[in-house]
Amino acid sequence: MSISDEEIRKIIMPLMLSGAKMLDKHCPKCGSPLFEKDGKVFCPVCEHRKRQKVGKMKSVEERLMRKLTELANSLPDDINELEKHLRVMELIINLLERYKNLEGGE
Template sequence: MITDEEIRKVIAPLLLSGAKMLDKHCPKCGSPLFEKDGKVFCPVCEYREKQKKEKVKGVEEKLTEKLTQLANSLPEDIDELEKYLKIMGKIIEVLEKYRRLEGGR
């Protein structure tokens, strides 16, 4: 289902830009399909995919920042160092999962 936000942020600007709303609908989300410059597309699905990628990128940036902070403050005590390395390993695992979600970056 299309939200009011998507209508305001995606569909209305498309109509104003000269894109043609077609009498066909997206099988995935139900939005009207549009045509612009010879390309038929679902603006809502494209918008949602972009939002998802931005969210994943934000999480990835935060994890990378935390990983850098940990790497820059490694303790000399071996027990503490082992804890840091375990945490860093988990962060790397999560980063790899996010990168796979993002399309293998």
Template sequence: MALSDKEIREIITPLLLSGAKMLDKHCPRCGSPLFELNGKVFCPICEHRKREERVELKSIEESLIGKLRLLANQLPDDIEELKKHLEVMGMIVELLEKYKKMEEIK
């Protein structure tokens, strides 16, 4: 997803105001100028995208946990329905585990 010029300015301006130094090197991934702050060289655009992805993953994870809690509180008495219910809950748990691994990678 490409960021608009305005969004890029909103990311970079606070860095410049905080004393970060814009370097004459560019990110090999996105082409943005690299910055240095407190001895750390980083790409503000890629860092922003990582934060956005983490927020999105967290939102999805919270939604799945909510659905899992809802299902856990509505367990049916019928054995066949209970099996289906538990199967869906198992799929949600698998998805949560996948999202957790994705968070660890990022």
């Protein structure tokens, strides 16, 4: 995935101003120049994209947890409605487990 002008302005320019050293090597994944700061060589664009992705996943995870709590706090007395509630709760739990596995695989 190539680097956009917006990412250059938003990510790379402040990094250069902070004293990070731009290297003459490029990231094989996105093509961005690699940087070195405090002895660590890294791709600022890939790190930024990863933080954004994790942030989005956390947001989805939080919404799923709110819905799960809402359903758990409003269990109906009718057995048919209760079964529907429990099926939805099970689906939400499965989604949450998948999100946890995705986070661990990063």
